Amino acid sequence: MRWRPSSQSQIEDRRGSGGFGGMSGLGMGGGGIPIPVGGGIGGIVLVIIIFIVLQFVGGSGLGGGSQGGTTGSLDPKDEMGQFVNAVTVDVQTFWDQEFADAGQSYSNTVTVLFTDGTQTGCGAASSATGPFYCPADKKVYLDPGFFDELTTRFGAKGDFARAYVIAHEYGHHVQDLLGTMDQVQQQQTSSNANELSIRLELQADCLAGMWANWVMAHPDQSDVESITDQDVTDGLNAAAAVGDDRIQEQATGTIDKESWTHGSSEQRMKWFNTGFKQGSLQACDTFGASSP
Ligand SMILES: [Zn+2]
Secondary structure, eight states, X not given: OEXXXXXXXXXXXXXXXXXXXXXXXXXXXXXXXXXXXXXXXXXXXXXXXXXXXXXXXTOOOTTOOOSBTOOOTTSOOSHHHHXXXXXXXXXXXXXXXXXXXXXXXXXXXXXXXXXXXXXXXXXXXXXXXXXXXXTTTTEEEEOTHHHHHHHHXXXXXXXXXXXXXXXXXXXXXXXXXXXXXXXXXXHOOTTTHHHHHHHHHHHHHHHHHHHHHHHHHSTTSSSEEEOOHHHHHHHHHHHHHTOHHHHHHHHHSSOOGGGOSSOOHHHHHHHHHHHHHHOSTXXXXXXXXXXX
């Protein structure tokens, strides 16, 4: 995977800011959406405090860096920060074009980088939560430490495995903008909640595959300059590595299909590949498929 640091900044860098006693053990696994945990007033107050502090120190992070060239002190200078930023900008460049082609408008958001714990519109998050998208504040949250875990614990290596994780979370942002996330929330009952969650997650995998299709078809056009067949294999491996069956087997030695929320390794690979091969939203209709 060939990439270059982006001239735009779509990162909100909270690394090293100490965290706020994040809530661990939500058991999200890779690429989860956290269930809003009530947070309430305390959470809102903390977010406001963070906002004020960031304003005070001249940060440019909050409020979405949709325009290029913001050079606040929070722009990442390290390679990891630049990598996450480049992928974020690239994925959003793709979706911006895709929405425009369909006569709709995409709204840019940011990836919040944090270490240990941070406060989000969906409650407190810790590194143990895993990367996630919060529909309440429309931001993607990521502790880059997860990438080490992806390699050591889940056995998925390569830059593109990491890029897939970011693209998956932006798939949730797209689902949010398209209203899919709301529809799922309205339809969820105690008996179909996991089934709908799996379809939502597999669709996010498919949307990540659509981005990979676009990068492959347009080398040198954007910040992620090109990917190879090996990268696609790394992406598929990562999708398999965060399958519910794989994670459960690793953690407990048994597989309990009823408790799945993201889909099996095979399903996740299948839908990433569907998006990659077909490159269209229609192909990513995991809700219409009789068995996804
Ligand atoms: Zn997800």
